[in-house]
Amino acid sequence: MTKTDIQTRPLGAQISHMLKSRGVDTIFGIPGVHNQEMYRGIEEAGITHVLARHEQGAGFMADGYARASGRPGVAYVITGPGLCNIMTPMGQAYSDSVPVLVISSCLDETANYRGQLHQMLDQEGAARTVCDWSYEARDAASAYALIDRALLEFSAQRPRSKHIQVPISALEGTAPPSPETPSAVARSFGDLPGGVAQRIMAAKRPLFLLGGGAQGDVDALRDVVRRLGAATMVTVAGRGLVPADDPLYYGAYLSRQENAQIVAEADLVIVVGSEMAEVDLWRRDLGHKGDFIRVDIDPEVLSQPVGGEKIQMDSGAFFRTLNDAMAPDHDPATGWSEKEISAAKARWRSENEADRPGIVRIADALHEVMPEDAMIYSDMTQFAYVSNEVWDVPRPGHWHHPSGFGTLGYAMPAAIGGAVARRGLPTVAIAGDYGFQYTVQELGAAVELGLPLPILLWDNGKLKEIEDSMVGAQIAPNSVIAHNPDFCALAQAYGAHAVQPESLSALQEALLSAFEADAPTLIYMTKDMTD
Template sequence: MKRPLGAQISHALKDRGVDVIFGIPGVHNQEMYRGIEEAGIKHVLARHEQGAGFMADGYARATGNPGVAYVITGPGLCNIMTPIGQAYSDSVPMLVISSCLDETQLQRGQLHQMKDQRGAAETVADWSCQANDAKAAYGLIERAFEEFELSRPRPKHIQVPIARLEAEADPPPFPNQPGLHTKALPPDIAPVLSLLNISRRPLFILGGGARSNLWRQILTQLGAACFTTYAGRGMAGSGYALDFGAMLPRPGSAEIIASADLVVAVGAELAEVDLWRTHLGNSTHLVRIDLDPEVLADRHRASVKLQADGESFAQALWAVAEQVKPATGWTSREVAEVRTRWRREVDAERPGIVPVVDALRAAIPADTMIYSDMTQFAYVAKEVWDMAYPYHWHHPTGFGTLGYALPAGIGGAVARSGKPTAVIAGDYGFQYTLQELGTAVELGLSLPIIVWDNGKLKEIEDSMVRGQIAPNAVVAGNPDFCKLAEAFGARSAEPESLRNMQAAVRDAFDAPVPTLIRVKTDIL
């Protein structure tokens, strides 16, 4: 039956599998809230649109399905632009639907008015479009979900004029048959197979797009070594003897890569934030497998390129892997010695953090999904903490925004009901979105929130010192985080030893509300 378009949009989303929407209602988008419960969708009320966006991001990373957020005109859209930018940078499927003013060219001084709201969103989204009627709204939703499935997943923004949201509209059409994704088949990978057959030291670099549970078997069969990007951690599982880990940013990794006689990068951008240098280091053939043509045409100039998703490539490679004689050029001793040296480098660069990371890792279940913020603790952990499972550590790698961890962790915990989820944040970045503690308490999430409190912007201070700049504006007075958490209704702990920290973390997974665990640098 006919309903206001705002209500029909929720039904269109439900038809496409959406079961949770994150957002904040306002007078401009209230019509979108008319249909949420009617459609059988759960709504999570954030405390800030930035939090809603990060929650949608965290939900999408935990499930692989698009995260959806509803926001209002103007400031609501502006507030969620940072999460949109983060989702774009990290290839996260997210759909943001906002209201917009009916007319902005003639009238000035309207509530929430912007000069060009759609254009502003387009600077950080994959695309931003305005739907001026029901047909356009339904069509844009269809397009967004089709692209989430068939191409590199990135955030989309749809805005609908307020009058259109309020106007009666026919029901949305049933979702169209999705397009079939072109997948790699054994004949397609013949050039890669030929190179593997003559390779003695093949090296794979597995990125976030390498998605497959076959990589451990493939690498073992081929006798290949591997690196992972931060997003690809866990792709080979923990304990693979020829895994160099997420150590691509180590300067010495270029030397290791140069020693390989074949480098195969799967679903990895090999961007600045993956390498922190301009050249990968390879001195021989580079093979690239990626969905994105822009990646295939980048500065690394691969000699073999295949546009395909990582999963189908892995399946095609595994189907013919027995045709390749296992390489013998790598040894587990060589890899272990290099990793030990790099671990010592990490410890020397940011002293005192590695033992705390090790203690935390020992305290949590291996299948815990972790959401981290831009903090020195996470920078160390991403290099020395081997993941048993892929896609279980999420970090704002590309855009590098502060305040990501807590709301994203909430989104992940909503998606993973009954499974362990944890948050790691620094004392400064945590204050960007700490108000979302209220949302976590309302939802009754058993969420450990580890706040690494060094009392300053330590990474920036260290950078200033390296640049021979007298440290300035890097120290801020912190609140009493434990009392603050308790004021929201959460639990808190301030352990004085690593053993006490481990106990607090274990208890937090069983608590009926989130637990803030303040870890100070003198805990050792």
């Protein structure tokens, strides 16, 4: 290819080359007539493309890839239904602060010319309802600028999904190469406001509430907590930030209503990297009565009317600055009782077993043999709801649950994306019998990729969480039982392995064997497994 040819590639091809120059090595998607120009440059640019079976699967794969790699997940989709199908994953990535970039084609004109293939009234506006922003790039310069803007914002502020659409004629038209990669922008929010460190060090019963956004410097975080003698609670996304054997660690039991009273007993509550949203607390208010400090990079979170001090600061910088401000001989607080904390955790664990019988012992068996570096993706299922509280993750950022948007069908495609990003490292999906069927077709992609992916399928034969909720609301359970397929046979039909362990020891063996397999393995679980 001559230099002139390189200078005059179609824009669709130039976009792939630009993404490669910005560090993108994998794109998830489905080609179609409307976005085929975007596929012209993928192989030439040296990018791996993962073919999903549905755009929803492609979006979840991009989400899982981003969470596992720390780099943006990118998806290519077609006009109209392709964009509509990926909107659910875009909403999930938005609510969970995941850097996902969706690039779609769009029609050249929709105001006057009607009846076109894949036509929508307002595709750009539809996408905007579930992501950070959605814009149309009508020429090469706009496309390049928007891509660079998205990538910059992913690293410089709270990462959230974004959408760029490009008209078909623009994708087909020739375009110059993208500009040089812009310089990286460092994220910094200054120093602690005056007196904050002294207030924290003076507290007798300090309590840290830590979310998924508190992963900036885990070593500094742990040093601060230990030196202060502070108690800690974490959200589901914050698991792994504090060692499970820390005697002042309350765990991920924020949703237990008793926690409101414990929070009220702290003389200082410091919330770092968490919205403390409904899906974190399952109550309206945190319950604090004493002094309050909130640390976050997102001004929207800091604007919430919860009182106290608001600090816009990266969590890593916050904990490093606080650690440096503490005197070497600082005496830790003594206001928390290790015995009371241990008793509370035991009590909440028992409540879990009473609320959803049979799950705790199975989760314990899996936890016992799960590799420390395993990355787990879970779905909206009772097995995950219990595990989110009783399963202590040894490393932060290694369990991903669709907490915010709460999408069914998330686990398996997200785990596929995570496994692609972490080739050679253990990755696991946990799904329920109902949600698994939302994206079961992505088994085909996992088989094609040869991923040694254990898929832990929890089958209680019904929408049990919904049934329990209906009963609790004194509603006669309706439409909570569906006819299920033979899941093992279904997996085998796709070319995957399948096993139905009859005991917990067999379950453990199945999990470990699945990590060594040449294809994904569906591991069928029920509460009837023996000890």
